[in-house]
Amino acid sequence: METCQIDVAELPFSAEAVYRHLKMTSASPSFPEVQTMVPELYRRYRQYLRPCFRYDIREISRKDPAENSIYLDDGIRLQGIGVYRRLALAQQAAVFVATLGRKIDRVLIALGRENVLEAYLLQGIADTQLHALLSRVEAMLRQTARTRGCEMGRRFAPGYARWKLPDQKQLLDLLRAEEIGVTLSEAFFMNPLKTITGIYGFAKLEKVQSKETGQKLATNVRE
């Protein structure tokens, strides 16, 4: 298991990415004003972003197609048609949690009480910073997969395609996420709010490259 603290300056910030995320274009009536606010909000609040991620790479010990279940090496069972299909070709699974920390949540809640517009824009900034962090995690894990002679599949996470949201607890427990400040509420949403988890399959290249399994992988990716 590895934990990485990231300097926020290492995460690329793009105001254009924030506008896209907020579904704004240069034709939006609010664009001229928002265009000046977004970079200023980023400068004002980036000190509250504490990007950090933790990951672990586990062997897949067993697959049970009848129950759509994947078993990791320590007996943890991941169950659901989506997660089964996504990991069907894999021999290893990379599990991760990435977060921007609790400080930005507090800022967002406080700002929401006094300035809804700024809070909305800061939400957009935080969301795009979280995506930037996710991109970094993905790049690092993809590189790790290659050094192991594997191809990495796409991210999958509880809440998608019949992988039940409560199973988020399995991933967080596996990563001992509370040690980096990530907890799960009774309603199964993560604290801090700007947190993302997921699992990637690592499949040996020769398996992925065979025609039949290649088609299966393509199907998995489409799904």
Added chain:
Amino acid sequence: MPAYQELHHLIITGKRKPAAEMTQALLDDGKPAVEVLNEGLLPGMSVVGEKFQSGEYFISEMLLAARALNAGLAVLKPLLEASDIKPVAKVLLGTVKGDIHDIGKNLVGIMLKGNGFEVIDAGVDASPARLIELCRTHQPQVLGLSALLTTTMPAMADTIAAFEQQGLRSQLKVIVGGAPSPRPTPKRSAPTAMPKMPRQRWIW
């Protein structure tokens, strides 16, 4: 441009400072505060609501307009309070217990204020006990509950049940809203009306 149309335009385009200045100028010209509110500020915000519903405006445009509206309202507030103007109705809004997402709730609050309602905002993670306490204090006619996640939706039904237990339900219309509320799940609170809104929203 006639004065009220100019104020509409300032609200619609989200010009905060000019909207406040225009509001003050209208008062200085001898216009009554309630007229400035009803002929100037609120109609401007109604246009914003229509543009939002039609997809011409998105959230940021609405928030800019709300900021301009609030700037104008701040100028009028002392005069309106002194003149004993009653709101259309009082609405108690809150994101239910277990959920701390509030953008949708805030937008609803903005549009309600823009249409002459008084809004009491219970904030996020609002427990039934807190909402009941606020209900007893402020005597609203409408209770609005918000939740973002499917896992926090049951808290809406729990909250309504708590209001029923306290004998407060019959005096309230209940609005529920949020991304995961496509159907009114709790059978004990059947819907009595379903307005057309950008997001699914039900009045119970």
